[in-house]
Amino acid sequence: MSRHFGRWRLGGLLFGLALAGCGTTAGSSGSAPAHGSGSPSSTAQTGVASLTLSRLSSLRNYTFTSTSGNAGYTFTITGEVHSPTDWETQSTAPVAETHYDVGGRGYAVTLGQVIAVSLATPEGLTHLDGEYSAAESLVGYTHVSGETITTRGACRVAGESGTVYHLQSPSNAASLLVETATGCVAQGSGALLSYTAGVPSGSAAQANNLAGASLTFTVNSIGGVGAISAPKAPAATATATPPPATSGSPQLPPGFPSQLPAPPGKVLSSAQLSSTKWYVQLTETSQDAVSQYEAELKGQGFAVSSSTSSSGLELVTLTKGQFQVLLEQTSFPGEGVVLAVTVQS
Numbered sequence: 001m002s003r004h005f006g007r008w009r010l011g012g013l014l015f016g017l018a019l020a021g022c023g024t025t026a027g028s029s030g031s032a033p034a035h036g037s038g039s040p041s042s043t044a045q046t047g048v049a050s051l052t053l054s055r056l057s058s059l060r061n062y063t064f065t066s067t068s069g070n071a072g073y074t075f076t077i078t079g080e081v082h083s084p085t086d087w088e089t090q091s092t093a094p095v096a097e098t099h100y101d102v103g104g105r106g107y108a109v110t111l112g113q114v115i116a117v118s119l120a121t122p123e124g125l126t127h128l129d130g131e132y133s134a135a136e137s138l139v140g141y142t143h144v145s146g147e148t149i150t151t152r153g154a155c156r157v158a159g160e161s162g163t164v165y166h167l168q169s170p171s172n173a174a175s176l177l178v179e180t181a182t183g184c185v186a187q188g189s190g191a192l193l194s195y196t197a198g199v200p201s202g203s204a205a206q207a208n209n210l211a212g213a214s215l216t217f218t219v220n221s222i223g224g225v226g227a228i229s230a231p232k233a234p235a236a237t238a239t240a241t242p243p244p245a246t247s248g249s250p251q252l253p254p255g256f257p258s259q260l261p262a263p264p265g266k267v268l269s270s271a272q273l274s275s276t277k278w279y280v281q282l283t284e285t286s287q288d289a290v291s292q293y294e295a296e297l298k299g300q301g302f303a304v305s306s307s308t309s310s311s312g313l314e315l316v317t318l319t320k321g322q323f324q325v326l327l328e329q330t331s332f333p334g335e336g337v338v339l340a341v342t343v344q345s
Contacts, residue, residue, distance in 0.1 A: 050185075050190055051138065051139060051142055051149075051165065051185070051190075052139070052190070053132075053135055053136065053139050055189070055190030055191065056131070056135035056138060056139065056183075056185065056190060056191065056192040057131050057132040057135040057136075057191075057192065058189055058190065058191045059081075059131050059186075059189075059191040059192070059193075059219065059222070060081070060082075060083060060084075061081065061082060061083070061222065061223055061224070061225050062081050062131070062158070062219050062220075062221065062222045062223075062225065063078070063079065063080050063081070063219070063220045063221045063225060064078070064079050064081070064130055064131065064217065064218060064219050064220055065077070065078050065079075065216075065217075065218050065220055066079075066129050066130070066133075066134070066215075066216065066217045066218075067214075067215070067216045068214070068215050068216075075091065075313055075315070076091065076092070077089050077090070077091045077129050078090050078091075078220075079128065079129075079130055080225050080228070081128070081130055081131075081225060082225045082226065082227055082228050084122075084123040084132075085101055085102075085103055085104045085122050085123055085124070086101065086102060086103065086227060086228045087100070087101050087124070087128055087130070087228060088100050088228050089127070089128060089129065089130075091313070096110065097109070097110040097330060098110070098231065099117065099124075099127050099128075100228060100230065100231055101119060101122075101123070101124035101127070101128065101228075102228055102229065102230045104119070104122035104123075104124075105119075105230075106118065106119040106124055106127065107230060107231050109231050110330070110338075114231050114232065130217075131191070131192055131217070131219070133217075134183075134192055134195040134215075134217035135192045135195075137181075137195070137197060137215070138165075138167075138181065138183050138192065138195055141167045141181050142167070147167060147168070148167075148168055149165055149166070149167055150165070150166050150168070151163050151164060151165060151166075152164040152165075152166050152182075155184035155193070155194070157184050157193035157194045157218065157219055158193060158219045158220060158221050158222050159221075159222065160186045160187075160191075160193055160219075160222065161186070161187050162184040162185050162186045162187055162193050163184070163185055163187060164182065164183070164184055164185075165182065165183050165184075165185055166181070166182050167181040167182070180196065180197060180198045181195075181196070181197045182195070182196050182197075183195045183196075192217070193218075193219045194216075194217060194218045194219065195215070195216065195217040195218075196214070196215065196216050196217075197214070197215045197216075198214040198215070251267060251270065252267065252270055252278075252280055253270040253271050253272040253278045253279065253280060254272050255272050255275075255278065256270075256272075256278050256280070256343070257278070257323065257343060257345065259300070259323070260297070260300070260323070260325070260343065261293075261296045261297070261300065263280060263282055263293050263339060263341045264282070264284050264286070264289050264292055264293055264339070265282030265283050265284030265289060265337075265339055266282060266283050266284070267280060267281070267282050268281045268282060268283055268338070269281050276344060276345040277342070277343065277344050277345070278342070278343045279340070279341070279342050279343075280340070280341050281338065281339070281340045281341075282338070282339045282340075282341070283336060283337070283338055283339075284336055284337050284338075284339055285336045285337075286336070286337070287331055287336075287337060289329060289337050289339050290314050290316060290327050290329035290337070290339060293327060293339070293341075294316055294318065294327065297318050297320075297325060298318070300320070301320050302318040302319065302320040302323070302325065303318060303319060303320065304316060304317070304318055305317045305318065305319050305324075313328070313329070313330055313331070314327070314328070314329045314331070315327070315328055322345050323343065323344070323345055324343075324344045325341065325342070325343050325344075326341070326342040326344075327339065327340070327341055328340040328341075328342075
C-alpha cells in the first residue's frame with residue numbers, strides 16, 4: 001500500500017484496505033462543533049440514502065478551514081469559495097502558498113511568484129480540499145462492509161442547524177484498524193458542515209504509517225464571499241539570507257552530515273541552525289523528488305517513522321540511530337517542486 005494518500009481520501013483508502021483483506025474500519029466517539037445532547041438512534045445503513053455526494057457537497061458561497069496531521073505535524077488550509085470554479089485557499093507550510101481557481105483556470109502564488117497550475121477538473125477539487133473532498137471521504141465510509149451509521153443528536157455550525165452522523169465498523173476489526181468518522185450534516189439541504197476522521201491505532205494503520213493521522217473540515221461562514229480575481233505577484237518581502245557559499249551559488253549548509261546522501265535538486269537556501277541541526281531548501285523538476293530521496297535514505301538504513309500527504313504537500317519523517325530527517329515537498333503540477341530537508345542529530 002503506497003503512503004501517498006490524498007488529503008481527504010482516508011475513507012477511500014481504508015475501504016481499499018478492507019477489500020485487500022487488511023481489515024475494515026472501526027470508529028470511536030467523535031464530535032461536531034456545538035454537538036447537542038440526545039440519545040443516539042441507530043440508522044444501520046437506513047440513513048445512508050440521505051448521505052449522497054451531491055447533497056453533502058451542495059454548499060456554495062462559504063469559507064472553511066481544513067486540517068490534516070500525523071506524528072505531531074499539522075497542515076492547515078483556509079479557503080473562500082464563491083462557486084465551484086471561483087475560489088481561493090491559503091496554506092503556510094512548508095512555505096506560504098495561495099491557490100486560486102478563476103473560471104476553471106488554476107494559479108498558485110508562492111515564493112513571490114504567480115505560477116499557472118494545471119487543474120485535474122475545472123472545479124479544481126483536488127486542490128481545493130473543501131466540502132466536496134470531505135464529502136467524498138464520508139461517503140466512502142458508507143461503502144465499507146459491516147459499517148453502521150448512527151445519528152447522535154443535533155449540531156450547529158456557521159449558524160446552520162444539523163444532525164450529527166457517527167460511523168463505526170465492527171469491533172472485531174479493532175486489532176487491525178481503529179478509526180473515527182463524524183459529520184455534521186445540515187438539516188434540509190443535506191450539506192456537510194463539519195467532518196472529522198482519524199486513525200488512532202491498529203496493526204494495519206501502523207504498517208502503512210497512518211496511526212495517529214487525523215483530518216478535519218469545518219465551515220466557518222456561509223454567504224458574503226465575493227467573486228475571486230486572478231492573482232498578482234505579491235510585493236517583495238524580506239527573507240533569510242543564506243550563508244555565503246564558496247562557489248557563488250547556494251550549497252549544502254556547513255557541517256551537513258556526510259552520512260546522508262545529498263538531496264536532489266538545486267539549492268535555494270541553506271543554514272546550519274545549530275551544532276546538531278541543518279536546513280536546506282531545493283527546487284527540483286521531478287514530482288517524485290521526495291520519493292526518490294526517501295528511497296535513497298532507506299537504502300542507507302533509514303526507516304519511515306511518519307508520513308502524510310495532501311494535494312500539493314507531502315511530509316515524511318525518517319530516522320536512523322541519532323539522525324532524524326524531515327522531508328517537506330510542495331508540488332506545483334507542471335512546474336516542479338520545492339523540497340525542504342531538515343536534519344537533526
